[in-house]
Amino acid sequence: MPKITQLHVNGTRHRIDVDSARSLLSVLRDELRLTGSKYGCGEGQCGACTVLIEGQAARSCITPVGSAAGKQITTIEGLEKNGRLHPLQEAFIEVCAMRCGYCTPGMIMSGVSLLKKNSILRAGQNKSFSGGERIFGVRRPFSFFKALLSFG
Numbered sequence: 001m002p003k004i005t006q007l008h009v010n011g012t013r014h015r016i017d018v019d020s021a022r023s024l025l026s027v028l029r030d031e032l033r034l035t036g037s038k039y040g041c042g043e044g045q046c047g048a049c050t051v052l053i054e055g056q057a058a059r060s061c062i063t064p065v066g067s068a069a070g071k072q073i074t075t076i077e078g079l080e081k082n083g084r085l086h087p088l089q090e091a092f093i094e095v096c097a098m099r100c101g102y103c104t105p106g107m108i109m110s111g112v113s114l115l116k117k118n119s120i121l122r123a124g125q126n127k128s129f130s131g132g133e134r135i136f137g138v139r140r141p142f143s144f145f146k147a148l149l150s151f152g
Contacts, residue, residue: 004069009034010078020066024058025049027065028075036076036105050106050113051075057113076105079112088112 002020040048044059052074079086098104
């Protein structure tokens with residue numbers, strides 16, 4: 001099996017030595033100690049493991065690390081810039097959108113990807129955005145979207 005020797009994560013090149021078929025999530029958590037992305041369902045359905053690959057939301061639990069080699073990967077830890085949280089993180093805090101917080105990083109990463117695709121959130125998109133509806137109640141995350149618009 002081919003080996004992956006380098007990943008570009010959160011603006012930094014990391015040297016690794018892992019099997020290319022291993023999940024990106026396991027490499028991020030176990031090798032790079034970036035534990036913000038969570039293991040939820042292991043099937044790419046809940047969204048707790050969401051990261052950005054080249055700016056697009058990807059479920060890292062079902063993404064082989066080999067398919068991410070040579071690409072820019074961003075985790076929840078990489079959103080902070082110069083000690084300041086990303087506006088989506090600030091919006092989540094402002095409206096108290098998290099419950100237990102387990103799937104919150106994935107929701108925020110999905111939101112960042114969504115905003116990169118659409119500068120204006122349209123009515124009706126919110127429901128499809130929130131991949132973790134099975135895990136959390138939706139009232140507060142929907143309030144988050146209202147706060148999100150103020151950051152646009």
